[in-house]
Amino acid sequence: MTSTLPTTFNSLENTFDTGPVPISTRLRHRLQQAGASFLANDNLAEYLQEGELDQLELEVAGKVRELLRSLVIDIDNDHNTEETAERVARMYLHEVFKGRYHKQPKIASFPNVKELDEIYTVGPISVRSACSHHLVPILGNCWVGIKPGERVIGLSKFARIADWVFSRPHIQEEAVMILADEIEKLCEPKGLGIVVKAQHYCMKWRGVKEPQTSMVNSVVRGAFRHDPSLKQEFFELIRQQESLL
Numbered sequence: 001m002t003s004t005l006p007t008t009f010n011s012l013e014n015t016f017d018t019g020p021v022p023i024s025t026r027l028r029h030r031l032q033q034a035g036a037s038f039l040a041n042d043n044l045a046e047y048l049q050e051g052e053l054d055q056l057e058l059e060v061a062g063k064v065r066e067l068l069r070s071l072v073i074d075i076d077n078d079h080n081t082e083e084t085a086e087r088v089a090r091m092y093l094h095e096v097f098k099g100r101y102h103k104q105p106k107i108a109s110f111p112n113v114k115e116l117d118e119i120y121t122v123g124p125i126s127v128r129s130a131c132s133h134h135l136v137p138i139l140g141n142c143w144v145g146i147k148p149g150e151r152v153i154g155l156s157k158f159a160r161i162a163d164w165v166f167s168r169p170h171i172q173e174e175a176v177m178i179l180a181d182e183i184e185k186l187c188e189p190k191g192l193g194i195v196v197k198a199q200h201y202c203m204k205w206r207g208v209k210e211p212q213t214s215m216v217n218s219v220v221r222g223a224f225r226h227d228p229s230l231k232q233e234f235f236e237l238i239r240q241q242e243s244l245l
């Protein structure tokens, strides 16, 4: 692989354009050079340079405008959709998929000076995502259980990290795994359990159109995985939290 920037391939004319290379092409090239994956639920922030997110927003808006035109929506005369492309681009890059393009929020961890050893749970934490298959919302709640290790983080920080991880196109099973990885990196708990219960709009709004169906999945690691009584205590605490709602 060469280190020179790729030119864009014009598939209509079967030629390479020599004009300015779109930012997405440059970024993709940079990611490939670094051997980094850029799947829908990967974070790309460390590969974005100053000002590039603004360029990406402009590029995405242009593509959404083309999508609307392909859907035969008269964006030149329809006052409702006139600025939809810009809104959608902003929403993708800075809101609903911000966990791909923005850095992880700064979360400080502290030494566990009191050597806290009891398990605790936090929840429900609301989570919002979109399914990778249809890009429609996944909305639900998350519960996190911790048996502390050497370091601890503040309770509100679980909501911050969950928001950052879920704000990407996902499938629920992978979202929970990625959240578990990030929490382990932050505070290295002796035991970690996560449960997510979410409704998928690709089942409610389209497809089978089942409005009440939800998906529940969990991950347990460390002590929660090896000690059945701890695992049971974790699920029992969550049940109590849910019944208090």
Ligand SMILES: [Zn+2]
Binding pocket: 131, 132, 133, 134, 135, 136, 202
């Ligand atoms: Zn879907």
